[in-house]
Amino acid sequence: MPLRDDMTLISVDDHLIEHPRVWADRLSGADAENGPRIIETDKGHQVWTYEGRMYPAIGLNAVVGKDPREWGWDPVRYDQMLPGCYDPRQRLADFDVDGIYAGMSFPSFPRFAGTVFLEGKDKDLALKCVQAYNDYHIDEWSATDPSRLPPMVILPLWDVQLCVRELQRTVAKGAKGVSFVESPEPLGLPSFHTDHWDPFFSAVEEIDIPLSMHFGTSGTRPFTAEDAPEATFIALMGLNSMKAMVDLLFSPVFHRHPNLKILLAEGGIGWMPYLLERADMTFDRQRFWQPINQDVRPSELFAQHIWGCFISDRTGIWLRYDIGVDKILWECDFPHSDSLWPNSRKMLAEALADVSDDEAAAIAGGNAAKLFRLTTG
Amino acid sequence: MPLRDDMTLISVDDHLIEHPRVWADRLSGADAENGPRIIETDKGHQVWTYEGRMYPAIGLNAVVGKDPREWGWDPVRYDQMLPGCYDPRQRLADFDVDGIYAGMSFPSFPRFAGTVFLEGKDKDLALKCVQAYNDYHIDEWSATDPSRLPPMVILPLWDVQLCVRELQRTVAKGAKGVSFVESPEPLGLPSFHTDHWDPFFSAVEEIDIPLSMHFGTSGTRPFTAEDAPEATFIALMGLNSMKAMVDLLFSPVFHRHPNLKILLAEGGIGWMPYLLERADMTFDRQRFWQPINQDVRPSELFAQHIWGCFISDRTGIWLRYDIGVDKILWECDFPHSDSLWPNSRKMLAEALADVSDDEAAAIAGGNAAKLFRLTTG
Numbered sequence: 001m002p003l004r005d006d007m008t009l010i011s012v013d014d015h016l017i018e019h020p021r022v023w024a025d026r027l028s029g030a031d032a033e034n035g036p037r038i039i040e041t042d043k044g045h046q047v048w049t050y051e052g053r054m055y056p057a058i059g060l061n062a063v064v065g066k067d068p069r070e071w072g073w074d075p076v077r078y079d080q081m082l083p084g085c086y087d088p089r090q091r092l093a094d095f096d097v098d099g100i101y102a103g104m105s106f107p108s109f110p111r112f113a114g115t116v117f118l119e120g121k122d123k124d125l126a127l128k129c130v131q132a133y134n135d136y137h138i139d140e141w142s143a144t145d146p147s148r149l150p151p152m153v154i155l156p157l158w159d160v161q162l163c164v165r166e167l168q169r170t171v172a173k174g175a176k177g178v179s180f181v182e183s184p185e186p187l188g189l190p191s192f193h194t195d196h197w198d199p200f201f202s203a204v205e206e207i208d209i210p211l212s213m214h215f216g217t218s219g220t221r222p223f224t225a226e227d228a229p230e231a232t233f234i235a236l237m238g239l240n241s242m243k244a245m246v247d248l249l250f251s252p253v254f255h256r257h258p259n260l261k262i263l264l265a266e267g268g269i270g271w272m273p274y275l276l277e278r279a280d281m282t283f284d285r286q287r288f289w290q291p292i293n294q295d296v297r298p299s300e301l302f303a304q305h306i307w308g309c310f311i312s313d314r315t316g317i318w319l320r321y322d323i324g325v326d327k328i329l330w331e332c333d334f335p336h337s338d339s340l341w342p343n344s345r346k347m348l349a350e351a352l353a354d355v356s357d358d359e360a361a362a363i364a365g366g367n368a369a370k371l372f373r374l375t376t377g
Numbered sequence: 378m379p380l381r382d383d384m385t386l387i388s389v390d391d392h393l394i395e396h397p398r399v400w401a402d403r404l405s406g407a408d409a410e411n412g413p414r415i416i417e418t419d420k421g422h423q424v425w426t427y428e429g430r431m432y433p434a435i436g437l438n439a440v441v442g443k444d445p446r447e448w449g450w451d452p453v454r455y456d457q458m459l460p461g462c463y464d465p466r467q468r469l470a471d472f473d474v475d476g477i478y479a480g481m482s483f484p485s486f487p488r489f490a491g492t493v494f495l496e497g498k499d500k501d502l503a504l505k506c507v508q509a510y511n512d513y514h515i516d517e518w519s520a521t522d523p524s525r526l527p528p529m530v531i532l533p534l535w536d537v538q539l540c541v542r543e544l545q546r547t548v549a550k551g552a553k554g555v556s557f558v559e560s561p562e563p564l565g566l567p568s569f570h571t572d573h574w575d576p577f578f579s580a581v582e583e584i585d586i587p588l589s590m591h592f593g594t595s596g597t598r599p600f601t602a603e604d605a606p607e608a609t610f611i612a613l614m615g616l617n618s619m620k621a622m623v624d625l626l627f628s629p630v631f632h633r634h635p636n637l638k639i640l641l642a643e644g645g646i647g648w649m650p651y652l653l654e655r656a657d658m659t660f661d662r663q664r665f666w667q668p669i670n671q672d673v674r675p676s677e678l679f680a681q682h683i684w685g686c687f688i689s690d691r692t693g694i695w696l697r698y699d700i701g702v703d704k705i706l707w708e709c710d711f712p713h714s715d716s717l718w719p720n721s722r723k724m725l726a727e728a729l730a731d732v733s734d735d736e737a738a739a740i741a742g743g744n745a746a747k748l749f750r751l752t753t754g
Contacts, residue, residue, distance in 0.1 A: 270651030
């Protein structure tokens, strides 16, 4: 088996469930009242409230450890979840069971890129909520073991200068990753085709920290029909990452920010060679009449700027030389329904059975450690 | 070269531009006045009118034969196009230049699946317009050489019983293919998850004719941002075919219609193995809580029911055993901007350089002849 026991396994896409007091512990007075907090409903459910709005899913898709035959609805109480969903010590114990060294977690209640705070009417409070989440993630969740739970932060997306400041503040205290939206325009923010984000991207370049763009952070999902079963959407999730990749490749972003690094999270990788070929063909034949860069092919930009990750993707492993072995990272997706935990390592070993030892080590953890500049104990 | 000169090349996705009198020649009185006809504008453009509505693009993307540096806008007059766009004898001459034996054409003004007639206020007239198009395609366009220009028809989509009758009428007079929408719901029609289309699909099964679902026939297109350049959309066109495939695989359609055959047109093929793997994983782990078939994996349904085609798709050829060599057809896309004409055969030969002779013959034309039951002279 090329995935030897001594090879470090690092997941670049996990999810933590915020415990009930994350914001209450860090906000005071009216802020604590209006900020996110958990209430009990008549039905015995626990739900988040924020500025009077109700957010029923305490742990989006926190199904890990359950029989797939029992899936379907999110847990409605913390005591229905595996403690590793919200308790960092338990998370490490869960990692140990599966031979996982480290995992970087996206938030849950704030949504994967913190876009819930775009809905905040009181933007001073919203900023405090973003900061409270980041402080919780760094000082409490990751502090349990900073090497094994490298912190990933969210940003006050409604104000690009605030994004710069929160980025700098959190990196100074240890942030290793940044969750950023796969596409800002559907959220009512300027698109990647504007110059709006330039000050932020410049700050990101200077710090040299990758932006993790999780599927769904644009607030859109692949739609076929109102009455299509949920399976349709689940199978098509990667289309959001495809759109994000092509949108960026034909935008001015990488031409203005030659050191920017993007990780597409939970979109898979097996589609990348097809789509890069298609993007290059589009560039080769259709660029002349369009306001896009005329010199650099999309596949060249991809090689410099974009990384991908997978849970299970036989096609992607098979096509690894077309993607670039160094561009492929692994994800556990703990505790969501796509996760293979507690059999992640076993399944990854099977998936990597035909690759070389060096490639297996890179895909399992080496590429992640390099991209996010992680220490691996 | 595996693509030998004696191997038959058949395109399953071309486009014809209707000449100005297609409907005027076949409608009378008020119908001729209200049906589609060409008018000249003050600017010297030729545009279609239909029931008083204006449809400016006479030949969507009819750019073949022009330097890509001059692309960008559709021709505004017939005399700005290659005559092979609208003249079947010229089309055959254009085919000869490129070593193409046969090509099946979608319509232009009616849109690829005739959805323009869904907009008709007078549905009696709309039905006559659908019939007029089909009569034109069979009796005029294809009659020039039925083997080399096999007819593909459109349907009165607003009425499923009329669809059955028009299908039967046109097959009786020689139709070899049927253009059908990749997704009906965005057009205001019942989705594939209803039983609405069952009488039509049953008729299709009985006749044993494939349905060609062209990219874009749902009236939707991949969207990233309002200000994204057109290149973004062009590179992402395949996403519509991905959505159509998954929507069908998780619908009741193939379970109710075990002999139904679908061709996904202009969506490429290189993404199919990734998406089938993803759909199978979704089925394996997520089916239990969903109202979907619990017994047959999506990849098994694909093998029985879905075909794909490509213009240029190195990844798809490389992955041909994962797709199924017999599921892969070729398309020229004449006269659209994706077409490689007059270098199609040369480029296809290069693309097939590493495949066996048998596989090359099947992909170039054998699979198309079998699926559409074409005679190849």
